[in-house]
Amino acid sequence: MTDMTGETILKRSTYRSGAFEARLRRRYRAERWFQRAGIGAIVFAGLMLVFLLGTITLNGFTAFWQSHFQVEVYFDPAAITPSGSLEQSALSAGDYQALVRAALLKQIPAASSRDGKRALMELVSSAATYSLRDMVMAEPALVGTSRPVSLLASDNTDQFLKGHIARTAREGERTLTDRQVGWIDELTAKGVLTRNFSLDVLTRANSRQPEQAGMWGALIGSLLTMLVTLALAVPVGVATAVYLEEFAPKNRWTDLIEVNINNLAAVPSIVFGLLGLAMFLNFFGMPRSSALIGGVVLALMTLPTIIIAARAALKSVPPSIREAALGIGASPLQVVIHHVLPLAAPGILTGTILGLARALGETAPLLLIGMVAFVVDVPGSLSAPSTVLPVQIFMWSDAPERGWIERTSAAIMLLLGFLIVMNTVAVFLRKKFERRW
Amino acid sequence: MRIDHSDWLPGGNGPPVKITARAVNVYYGAKQALNDIGLDIESNRVTALIGPSGCGKSTFLRCLNRMNDTIDICRIEGRIALDGEDIYDKVIDTVQLRARVGMVFQKPNPFPKSIFDNIAYGPRIHGLAQRGPEMDEIVQSSLERAGLWNEVKDRLKEPGTGLSGGQQQRLCIARAIAVSPEVILMDEPCSALDPIATAHIEELIDELRENYTIVIVTHNMQQAARVSQKTAFFHLGNMVEYNDTEEIFTNPRDERTQGYITGRFG
Amino acid sequence: MQSTILIAVIMGLTLVGYLLGRSRAVAVAGGRLSHLHSIPSYHGFFVAIWAGLPAFLLLAVWSCFQDQLIASLAMAGLPDTVRQADAQSLTLIKTNILNIAHGIATGSEPEPSLREAAATYNQLQSLAGFCLLALGSALALAGIVHARRQISMDMRARNRVERMLSIGLVLCSLVAILTTVGIVLSLLFEAIQFFSRVPITDFLFGLHWNPQAAFSGDAAGSFGAVPLFTGTLLITVIAMLVAVPIGLMAAIYMSEYATPGARAVAKPVLEILAGIPTVVYGFFAALTMAPAMQVLGSGLGFDVSSQSAMAAGLVMGIMIIPFVSSLSDDVINAVPQALRDGSYGLGATKSETIREIVLPAALPGIVGAVMLAISRAIGETMIVAMAAGLSANLTANPFAAVTTVTVQIASTIRGDQEFDSPKTLSVFGLGLVLFVVTLILNVVALRVVQKYREKYD
């Protein structure tokens, strides 16, 4: 024992030795590096988030400014209705392109050659022609008069003005010729070509031309799809949760359901697309590309999320409340409907919103059931062909023209806006109703 | 920093003092857990802290090696000195302090590692030894001093969590001994153990007294009477009485102490 | 449209049924309401269920078969010469007819016979809609009459309603099971058809993936899925190299170091990252990361295509960071404080405690979390589709364009395929592999995590 004491005393002094202190400094250095690595991880995630959101916003906000030609248009009867008839059918067949051409030639007389005219017309969107036609058909009295009109510029013009097409690039390497660039400069200087704030990107339907494309159709499609998802997933999900949590006996069957739900929650979303394709499209013959089938597929995908959230919410209702209600003679079902569900409602609602937010951003399974079809019309019913915002984003991002980048980014801004609102509401609900019994 | 603590001591000629506490107040948030505690813990003795649960025994014990630093809401006032050195001074390093003041917890908490690595962990991080014969020797001597060597010498590579409760607690004591502390703090080390394991540990504590200063929190008054030389009685965050163990148990000065040791409350 | 009206009508009748049932119960009781076995509203619910349920069931069953039935009826009206065609072109014709009927532009001017068939189709549709409306309303009314007759003083309306509701609950809980069964059946059924044309060994071990070639005859040799598997693996590995260290360090920082203030900032960052749809990550990858990789790669002397495994993998890694960190956070928090205290009590620093005690203790849980993350990465589609491309290259070069199982599924199918081409069916073979692999990963991971939780509970 005595020599052990000696050894102990020897070691005690080591905690005051210089060697120990030096080691201690090394240990604290390692400590700081470790902590820095942790901060670094968070900062990296934060920077990536800022980078992502920044990229999207910087690319997207220009979509809300659109270039237009402010020109005087002469509604030439000879071009619109050579026969002189003001019937709608006659008016709709008119040569409105000639009106556009004439109006622009007035501004750039130098472009009067055949080639020149064509090059000039490339600066305007094809939508300009249609908008003139619509104006005349709505108001036939316009024929023969002149009127200042704002004509939508083509994507190339617009992108050039926004600086996305490099002025310095050599002629063959950009989509505009030097001559066209000269005209754009001239018209801008004259104040004919202007950029105006425009919500067209939100309010127009889809188009193959970027400057005309809007996301109204996809927005409505998303809305309809979410309605179907909501109508299916919430009742079924809540009923399943109530059954499992409140009534189901604990046996192998309910264990199976439980394991099944947990696994279903982790099945890749695209597999649900295959289910939709083989089962609902091919076997049941549900309408392809429709909000109905999209909603059904997303509902099945969202179901586990809602069940799990609803079960957690039901679990958090203390048993004392059930016992109290049973004690005054309520039937088990009455207890659940009158007492337990209202108390669990905020939790269920939060889970539902989060599940829907995920469904709203989902793309892959919808590709498989044909929601990528190019749909111009705004869907009018659940079975009409439609598309949804994320799929629209996917399709737009795939197109080559430079103008699609800002359209895509703007659509993403809208989608993220929705998601942020939904998540904020969910967080708010959770905070507000967070209750501790 | 040296503190002249002659003014803190009742007299200069008692047994050597290892730890002095003066005017210690501890708060958890707004709630005060300890109220103006002052006591001297003598070297190479076993000091028992007794009192009803919730009276602040563990809190006081955890002040002695600054384990309370790991609790965010905990705030400490007053002075505690180890060998005359204020342990709450800025220059004091908690790593160094805790190497000198080891701790054994209420519930055995062996690390999910092998028995060998459980013991070797402390010496390794402090650089007392690296792997090799030197470390083997530390592990063996620690386990021997904790009275566990014969039971585990053939299965040093097996996980420490596979031992019985009493063995686990002795493993935790061996783990504390392995870094050669000067003081060992034990927070109800036997409360999770059966009587035989408890007897084992009590024996061990008595042996360890020779080389270490031991502070033990216990709930069990017979245990305090058996293992300790000094006893402090805590009540509602106050230290009611501190005296030789024999005095406390045979001749308590305060009626609360008397009430507690005779089992009228607690 | 018609079904919308029908749904409205049935709902209206259900409401009427409720009101009638309730008033009937009140009338039967004749002022002595307390003598009724069940309160009047239960009688109302009882009648309402009888009104709504059969009619809705009819609607559901009917709409399952209506379209197919009518389509074949419309096809029957086509000239014989057309109907003699082989199955494949018949499907095409059917699609055309449906497109015309739904007013979807098909490009060229359709043939008159097709237009006629489409007109028949539309006619039959409206006729069927009308029949359904009549039948559904009649059924609802019959239900009301039938149920109302049964109302009496001591009818146990409450018990009957509750019984039906309980059955409803059980049926709802079956939906989750049926979904799984549906997935398994549709994958298996179509995959078996595929494997009857392309031997399963050729599929699993073949080195060339070129479904396009299948049309020019060589069906078996063009469905070797190994390049897809390696592409998936390559991207998953890159994603994990990003997500696991960063996600784990983020979780450690959040649970062990962060002050409440720091946590209040860091947590939303991770939550927002987790909430961003994958298509947005895909766009981000294609727009910024792919060009960046091109610059980086050519700087390193690689020949980088505009799409690369690297770009997709990195962005997928970023996407998975919050997933890893939130799972690891749970796992790390499950490590008992007593272990940390034991380590601090020996004089260990925080990072020593974390590295030597907390992480080894949490290891099984972290392994489970990583497995779940891998399963997530394998099943991810959009990022890869937008940033890694479609070319089935058998390569380990992270700067090359590769493709994955999911991308091949998504790019082959657009909802309008004929189900008998091997190209379409191959997708179900891929889907089956995907499903099985992710299922195994999930089951094992959930087991591991659960075992781990039990250990410390």
Ligand SMILES: Nc1ncnc2c1ncn2[C@@H]1O[C@H](COP(=O)(O)OP(=O)(O)O)[C@@H](O)[C@H]1O
């Ligand atoms: N981490 C903590 N946070 C808040 N209050 C605590 C904490 N630990 C202990 N307390 C409170 O401090 C008082 C003393 O506790 P403790 O020292 O554990 O008592 P004892 O060990 O004597 O039973 C108790 O009232 C307890 O509730």
Ligand SMILES: [Mg+2]
């Ligand atoms: Mg205690």
